[in-house]
Amino acid sequence: MLEILEKVAIEAGQAILDIYRSGPSVSLKSDRSPVTDADEQAERMILEQLELHFPTIPVVAEEATAAGVVSDISSNRFFLVDPLDGTREFISNNRDFTVNIALIDRGNPVLGVVYAPALGVCYSAAQGKAEKFRVDDSATIKDRVLIGCRIHGSQIKALASRSHRCDATIDYIRENSISDVDSVGSSLKFCLLAEGVADIYPRLSRTMEWDTAAGDAILRAAGGETLTLDGRPLLYGKVNQTHDSDFANPAFVSRGRTRSVSEQTPFSLEVL
Known part of the structure; x- marks a missing residue:
C-alpha cells in the first residue's frame, strides 16, 4: 500500500508544481479560506487513484468535505487526504507546501505520506518505520533513508x-x-x-x-x-x-x- 500511496502523492505533487510555476487561480471557500485550482486538480487525481487501488476504504478529503461530500467512516479504517497543505504558502510562492495522504485505523494514523514537491523531498511511514527520500525533476525516487527523532538536550x-x-x-x-x-x-x-x-x-x-x-x-x-x-x-x-x-x-x-x-x-x- 505505501508504495502506491507514494506514487499517488508524487503524481499529484507534480501537477501542483506545474500550476505553482505557471500561477494558480485562487478563490475563497465558504469559510473564507483560500482554495486554488491546484488543490482541486490534485484532489481529483488522488481520489481517482484511491478508488482504483483501494475501493473498499472510504476517503475523507478536504475539498470534498468542504463541498459537503463526506464518506461513512464507521468501519474505523479510512484515508485522510489534504491535496495541498499550506495553500497560503503556495499562493505566496513559499516552497513548504505538501501533499498529505494518511491511513487511519481505529483512530490512529498508521501510515502516512507527505510530499513537498517544490522542495523535491518526500517522507513516508508504515509499520513503525519512517523514511525520507528525494524526488527529482523526472519524479524518480532517490536517496531513501531511515529517519528518527532525536533525544533533546537542554536547548530545545x-x-x-x-x-x-x-x-x-x-x-x-x-x-x-x-x-x-x-x-x-x-x-x-x-x-x-x-x-x-x-x-x-x-x-x-x-x-x-x-x-x-x-x-x-x-x-x-x-x-x-x-x-x-x-x-x-x-x-x-x-x-x-x-x-x-x-x-x-x-x-x-x-x-x-x-x-x-x-x-x-x-x-x-x-x-x-
Whole structure:
C-alpha cells in the first residue's frame, strides 16, 4: 500500500508544481479560506487513484468535505487526504507546501505520506518505520533513508506555523523559555521533528485532521508523539463533536523523544 500511496502523492505533487510555476487561480471557500485550482486538480487525481487501488476504504478529503461530500467512516479504517497543505504558502510562492495522504485505523494514523514537491523531498511511514527520500525533476525516487527523532538536550528547538501562529502558541513558547524557534508551513513541521532537526511543535490554534494525520503518522513511526493538552494521544475520525465541526482537532503538542522511547515522560503543558 505505501508504495502506491507514494506514487499517488508524487503524481499529484507534480501537477501542483506545474500550476505553482505557471500561477494558480485562487478563490475563497465558504469559510473564507483560500482554495486554488491546484488543490482541486490534485484532489481529483488522488481520489481517482484511491478508488482504483483501494475501493473498499472510504476517503475523507478536504475539498470534498468542504463541498459537503463526506464518506461513512464507521468501519474505523479510512484515508485522510489534504491535496495541498499550506495553500497560503503556495499562493505566496513559499516552497513548504505538501501533499498529505494518511491511513487511519481505529483512530490512529498508521501510515502516512507527505510530499513537498517544490522542495523535491518526500517522507513516508508504515509499520513503525519512517523514511525520507528525494524526488527529482523526472519524479524518480532517490536517496531513501531511515529517519528518527532525536533525544533533546537542554536547548530545545521549536517549530511554529508561519501563517497560523496564535497568541497562545507564542505564550507557550515564552513560558517554556524556548528561544530557538523556526517558522515552517504545512505538515513539514511533523517531518522535521521526525528526522531529528527540531524537538517540539506546539499547535494551539485550530487544525483539521487532514492537515495533521500524514505528518503525525510519520512522527509516531519515527519515535515521536502528538498529544492533546490533557496528555492523551491525538485521535482521528472525530465526528459529531458538540464543540466543533467534524474532523476538527483540539490544541496539541507534537514532540520528538525526551529520552528513549521506553523512558518517554508523561506530557505536561508547562514542561517538555
